[in-house]
Amino acid sequence: MLEHLELFFKSIFIDNMVFAVFLGMCSYLAVSKKVATAVGLGAAVIFVLAVTVPLNWLLDQYLLRDGALVWLGPEYADYDLGFLSFILFIATIATMVQLVEIVVEKFSPALYNSLGIFLPLIAVNCAILGGSLFMQSREIATFGLALNYGISSGIGWFLAILAIAAIREKIRYSNVPAPLRGLGITFIITGLMGIGFQSFGGMLTGGGDSVAPVEETTAKKEEAKEDEEKKKKDEMASNAVSYTDINTNE
Amino acid sequence: MALLSKKDTNLILDPLADNNPITIQVLGICSALAITAELKASVVMALSVIFVLGVGNVVISFMRNMIPNKIRIIVQLIVVATLVIIVDQVLKAFAYELSKTLSVFVGLIITNCIIMGRFEAFALGNGPWKAFLDGIGNALGYGVILIIVGFFRELLGSGTLFGFKVLGDPVTKTGLYATGYENNGFMIIPPAALIVVGIIIWLQRSKNRALIEEN
Numbered sequence: 001m002l003e004h005l006e007l008f009f010k011s012i013f014i015d016n017m018v019f020a021v022f023l024g025m026c027s028y029l030a031v032s033k034k035v036a037t038a039v040g041l042g043a044a045v046i047f048v049l050a051v052t053v054p055l056n057w058l059l060d061q062y063l064l065r066d067g068a069l070v071w072l073g074p075e076y077a078d079y080d081l082g083f084l085s086f087i088l089f090i091a092t093i094a095t096m097v098q099l100v101e102i103v104v105e106k107f108s109p110a111l112y113n114s115l116g117i118f119l120p121l122i123a124v125n126c127a128i129l130g131g132s133l134f135m136q137s138r139e140i141a142t143f144g145l146a147l148n149y150g151i152s153s154g155i156g157w158f159l160a161i162l163a164i165a166a167i168r169e170k171i172r173y174s175n176v177p178a179p180l181r182g183l184g185i186t187f188i189i190t191g192l193m194g195i196g197f198q199s200f201g202g203m204l205t206g207g208g209d210s211v212a213p214v215e216e217t218t219a220k221k222e223e224a225k226e227d228e229e230k231k232k233k234d235e236m237a238s239n240a241v242s243y244t245d246i247n248t249n250e
Numbered sequence: 251m252a253l254l255s256k257k258d259t260n261l262i263l264d265p266l267a268d269n270n271p272i273t274i275q276v277l278g279i280c281s282a283l284a285i286t287a288e289l290k291a292s293v294v295m296a297l298s299v300i301f302v303l304g305v306g307n308v309v310i311s312f313m314r315n316m317i318p319n320k321i322r323i324i325v326q327l328i329v330v331a332t333l334v335i336i337v338d339q340v341l342k343a344f345a346y347e348l349s350k351t352l353s354v355f356v357g358l359i360i361t362n363c364i365i366m367g368r369f370e371a372f373a374l375g376n377g378p379w380k381a382f383l384d385g386i387g388n389a390l391g392y393g394v395i396l397i398i399v400g401f402f403r404e405l406l407g408s409g410t411l412f413g414f415k416v417l418g419d420p421v422t423k424t425g426l427y428a429t430g431y432e433n434n435g436f437m438i439i440p441p442a443a444l445i446v447v448g449i450i451i452w453l454q455r456s457k458n459r460a461l462i463e464e465n
Contacts, residue, residue: 020440025279026271026363083339086357087331094324123323126280133354178462179455180448183276187448194441 004148006142008034011152014201017127018160019194021134024127028161029186038165039158041122046154048100048122049131052093053150054143056132057087064136089132097123127157257443260385261302271364272395273451274461278364283399285355290412292400294341294348296393298356300386302333303365305386310373317374326369327360334359364392399446407437 017023023043062068064085069076101119105112110213122128132151140146167189176185261408271277278299282394285291300423310317317325338356341349357367368388373381404410409426418425419431436442457462 021439022283022443023280023358025283026277029276029279033304083335086335086338086360087328089357090331090360091324092326097431098324123327124361124363124366126358126363129361130280130358132355137354177452179459180452183273184448184451184455187444187451191441191444194444195439198439198441213324219457 002221004145007145007148009170011149012156012159013197015134015153015156016151016160016197017089017130018190018198021130023130024157027122027125028157029163029183029189032161032168032186033102035162035165035169038161042154042161043159044119044122045125045127045150045157047099048093048119048149049129049149049154050147051094051100052128052130055096055137057135057140057143057226058145059092060085060136064088068071081104085133085136090129093132094123107143127153149224152213157159160193258380258383261380262390263388264303265388265456266394267382267391268458268461270391270395270454271367271388272392272447272452275364275367277367278362278392279447280358280362283447284351284440286400286443286446287397287403287407287438287440287458288351288413289397289400289404291351293393293395295352295355296389296396296456297335297393298334299362299364300389301383302330302359303368303389304382305385306330306333306365307381308371308378310375311378311381312373323366323372326328326366329408330360330369331432332366353450363455365386395447395450398450399443402446403437403442407442409433 009203015021018025018028027041032038034079060068062071064081065079066082066108068081069079083154101112129151134145134153135149137247140149142171170183171189265271269275272279272309285295306329312326316382334357337359338349341352368385372384376384378407401411405416409415415425418427418433420450437446
């Protein structure tokens with residue numbers, strides 16, 4: 001139970017798909033202009049990750065990894081089909097996305113209308129393939145943990161796109177330097193949010209590659225906290241500016 | 251350029267600046283940012299993408315009249331995945347350390363939006379030679395940004411380039427470090443890549459104001 005909780009929070013906050021490993025950035029930047037569409041895409045990502053990661057875990061466990069074919073008989077024990085994982089994973093993802101689209105269209109037209117346009121986009125979202133590849137390289141041990149990993153990293157991605165969409169809706173009222181408008185400022189905000197998310201790194205010490213000495217982590221934590229506070233202040237300041245802008249405009 | 255007509259030259263040169271895949275078209279950011287902390291990894295990543303996109307564009311262009319429209323995404327994915335497997339195996343064989351550094355990001359070339367984007371937008375509607383040039387051009391445009399980001403992050407973050415200590419030794423305090431210069435640890439952490447790209451976009455758009463977005 002404890003390892004489930006740990007993995008859950010770790011994949012949402014510490015190894016956040018967007019802020020820590022930059023996966024799914026393309027759709028993250030392209031579809032984050034409005035909160036409503038961002039929610040639709042985020043929900044679709046959670047759903048598809050929750051389906052494909054456990055499925056690819058089964059494939060990895062019983063087909064791809066070194067000696068995985070041993071269930072066919074002892075003479076198959078030497079086979080290592082690991083090099084096929086890219087093609088197999090992406091084929092699974094593409095078919096699952098297609099299948100999910102068909103099923104959702106048939107049984108829940110309302111959901112299809114809100115989710116449907118995003119589903120084809122998702123087949124080529126790096127967060128989905130990244131989820132499966134990280135599941136493989138981090139050697140997630142059980143089916144349950146793989147399911148957990150899929151769902152929680154989906155939630156992490158969902159939170160990230162929701163946050164950036166909300167900020168982008170607000171920032172329209174701010175006086176951003178013209179060359180930075182749109183893409184540029186979104187990059188920089190994402191960078192700042194990423195620094196903020198680094199502060200979660202001190203939350204769990206068990207998961208990292210090397211357990212940092214306690215003093216160092218607390219120091220880091222404080223540093224990150226300061227950053228976050230500064231960021232918050234900056235945000236507040238910029239909000240204040242933006243409101244005065246509106247007032248003067250009116 | 252006797253070999254290339256003017257139009258063909260533009261296919262290569264446009265994506266390098268005014269139609270850059272990363273800063274203008276917003277494609278292929280996914281696998282680009284995480285590996286730019288070192289210049290070497292950036293260069294290898296850029297070369298891999300040049301290979302995959304150049305060859306992939308030609309393959310798709312040859313098959314463009316045979317692919318049924320409905321399943322074209324899956325066909326494209328299979329073509330990319332095959333090429334990426336080749337890259338991955340070559341890296342594992344000849345540059346094992348580097349392939350460990352790049353880890354899953356080699357595999358993520360498959361879902362690099364530049365590749366699918368160029369297949370959809372160009373290779374499906376043009377002949378192989380043009381598609382090849384377009385692929386090389388866009389991959390170069392991607393590589394240029396990657397190398398710029400990698401250059402600054404490695405130089406400012408660790409004081410090295412390709413692993414060589416170009417600014418002196420930070421431990422024994424030689425070179426620039428003798429004057430009290432310190433490495434900027436901020437450049438090593440992943441979010442710095444985003445900020446560096448943001449600054450590149452800023453510079454590019456202040457040079458060429460036609461690119462500025464309407465909010």
